[in-house]
Amino acid sequence: MEKVVTRFPPSPTGHLHLGGARTALFNYLFAKHHNGKFILRFEDTDRERSKEEYVDSIKRALEWLGLLWDEGPYFQSERLELYQEYAKRLYEEGKAYYCECSKEFLEERKKALLEKGLKPRYEGLCREKKLPPGPGRALRIKVSEEEEIIFEDLLRGKIVFPPEEVDDFIILRSDGTPTYQFAVVIDDLTMGVTHIIRGDDHISNTPKQLLIYQALGVDLPYFAHIPMVLGPDGARLSKRHGAKSILEYKEEGYLPEAVINYLARLGWGYGDQEYFTLEELIEKFELNRVNLSPARFDPEKFLTFNAYWLKNLETQRILPHLKPFLSAYPISNYSEDYLLKIIESVRVRVKTLKEMAEMIDFYFLEELKYDEEAKKKFINAHTKPLIKALIEDLEKLDLEDEKAIERYFRGFAENSGVKLKDLAQALRIALTGKTVSPPLFEVMKFLGKEKVKLRLMKAIK
RNA sequence: GCCCCCAUCGUCUAGUGGCCUAGGAUACUGGCCUCUCACGCCAGAGACACGGGUUCGAAUCCCGUUGGGGGCGCCA
Numbered sequence: 001m002e003k004v005v006t007r008f009p010p011s012p013t014g015h016l017h018l019g020g021a022r023t024a025l026f027n028y029l030f031a032k033h034h035n036g037k038f039i040l041r042f043e044d045t046d047r048e049r050s051k052e053e054y055v056d057s058i059k060r061a062l063e064w065l066g067l068l069w070d071e072g073p074y075f076q077s078e079r080l081e082l083y084q085e086y087a088k089r090l091y092e093e094g095k096a097y098y099c100e101c102s103k104e105f106l107e108e109r110k111k112a113l114l115e116k117g118l119k120p121r122y123e124g125l126c127r128e129k130k131l132p133p134g135p136g137r138a139l140r141i142k143v144s145e146e147e148e149i150i151f152e153d154l155l156r157g158k159i160v161f162p163p164e165e166v167d168d169f170i171i172l173r174s175d176g177t178p179t180y181q182f183a184v185v186i187d188d189l190t191m192g193v194t195h196i197i198r199g200d201d202h203i204s205n206t207p208k209q210l211l212i213y214q215a216l217g218v219d220l221p222y223f224a225h226i227p228m229v230l231g232p233d234g235a236r237l238s239k240r241h242g243a244k245s246i247l248e249y250k251e252e253g254y255l256p257e258a259v260i261n262y263l264a265r266l267g268w269g270y271g272d273q274e275y276f277t278l279e280e281l282i283e284k285f286e287l288n289r290v291n292l293s294p295a296r297f298d299p300e301k302f303l304t305f306n307a308y309w310l311k312n313l314e315t316q317r318i319l320p321h322l323k324p325f326l327s328a329y330p331i332s333n334y335s336e337d338y339l340l341k342i343i344e345s346v347r348v349r350v351k352t353l354k355e356m357a358e359m360i361d362f363y364f365l366e367e368l369k370y371d372e373e374a375k376k377k378f379i380n381a382h383t384k385p386l387i388k389a390l391i392e393d394l395e396k397l398d399l400e401d402e403k404a405i406e407r408y409f410r411g412f413a414e415n416s417g418v419k420l421k422d423l424a425q426a427l428r429i430a431l432t433g434k435t436v437s438p439p440l441f442e443v444m445k446f447l448g449k450e451k452v453k454l455r456l457m458k459a460i461k
Numbered sequence: 462g463c464c465c466c467c468a469u470c471g472u473c474u475a476g477u478g479g480c481c482u483a484g485g486a487u488a489c490u491g492g493c494c495u496c497u498c499a500c501g502c503c504a505g506a507g508a509c510a511c512g513g514g515u516u517c518g519a520a521u522c523c524c525g526u527u528g529g530g531g532g533c534g535c536c537a
Binding site: 044045110117159164172177201207225230235268272296307348349359406437 | 462463464465466467468471472473474475484485486487488495496497498499500501529530531532533534535536537
């Protein structure tokens with residue numbers, strides 16, 4: 001097989017969201033699985049809506065996900081001459097013609113046809129006029145009215161369109177810029193793209209693109225139309241329906257590993273396996289395992305995947321992602337080893353990095369933020385003397401030895417006639433300020449004797 | 462309106478004519494574990510959209526219906 005080349009061609013008119021990211025992922029995985037090349041290309045021929053800002057955010061999102069492109073990014077806006085050359089060729093070969101119909105006129109015709117219950121299509125008014133290029137004239141491709149248009153989709157098999165489905169469509173606007181249909185074909189052709197993997201909303205565009213390939217007299221690439229990602233409500237996932245950008249998930253404390261994994265499982269499966277690393281996906285990804293029906297995005301399950309990776313990824317790989325969430329604290333005062341141990345102790349208890357940061361903030365705070373209500377409840381006339389006694393005992397304890405501490409506390413509770421449960425809550429508040437924390441004896445160990453003593457004293461003051 | 466795609470638990474999926482009394486995950490319910498919160502473990506409930514064919518046999522193949530999604534731009 002020739003070398004596989006895939007591409008991801010976002011238009012920089014918005015941030016990268018889950019749907020786009022999944023398309024990028026599948027293209028990336030397919031290319032990497034076959035030792036091929038993955039190209040990034042920005043389709044920015046719509047100068048009105050394209051923004052530099054989005055180019056930047058899409059790139060950052062892909063980088064964060066680890067979907068690194070081997071070539072590009074290309075910009076269609078920088079390749080206008082190329083499109084014009086190809087268009088000129090089609091015009092000179094009589095395969096395309098100039099059209100002088102105004103937008104307003106076409107709009108009217110479309111309305112009229114629609115009212116008659118007909119398919120809105122260009123009626124070929126300028127087809128035989130043999131107009132030369134000129135201002136206000138768009139270039140249309142000549143389309144046969146008799147032949148069915150057939151193509152073989154890698155996932156769905158043969159797809160047939162009746163000839164009347166495609167009219168003489170525009171390939172070059174009257175301002176000389178190419179339309180999407182034309183630009184994609186020329187780009188994919190000149191960039192050597194072998195496999196076009198894209199959302200199935202493009203199925204209906206494919207016939208038009210096929211006709212361009214045909215007119216050009218070149219071989220077709222392979223097409224694979226993957227199902228779209230729908231919102232939880234089953235409606236199309238789109239920016240207007242509040243689809244969040246990938247970068248927003250980053251800010252909410254999602255791990256790229258989780259995003260990748262969840263996205264891969266939307267519309268793709270590998271037996272009963274649920275969890276995959278990027279490396280594993282590259283190894284196992286095959287197009288024939290892609291589902292054909294659209295998948296709904298389920299925030300709940302997405303969170304679960306994040307929780308899974310939070311508790312299974314090596315702590316060294318979590319730390320860099322966690323650091324931005326800890327920026328309010330002087331974490332540079334703590335060793336990496338210390339931070340890793342803390343991560344280890346809370347990773348099973350949280351679902352996002354944000355939650356993780358909140359859960360361990362007490363390690364870094366000079367002044368604890370107490371849950372006042374809980375403090376009142378658990379640090380009372382009954383427990384205060386006990387805490388005082390504990391402070392005395394602290395000197396002779398080895399906080400490094402968790403097991404020993406636990407034995408000591410169990411004994412202490414028994415002797416004092418309180419349940420460890422109740423004593424533990426009082427201590428938890430005193431040491432962390434909260435009612436929920438990592439295991440107490442671990443907290444003491446990591447805090448160290450000095451801080452434990454200080455915090456206990458402060459709590460009973 | 463016309464055209465195209467799709468159809469298994471709520472959701473993501475396994476399943477490619479007999480292994481299906483339909484498996485897993487998640488969410489849900491109950492229990493166990495337990496210093497809090499979690500994790501974990503055990504158990505439960507939960508689906509082949511419907512109707513016709515084909516076949517000895519259909520979740521799996523064919524047709525229709527219904528439902529969902531998409532497209533019909535000098536947007537991408």
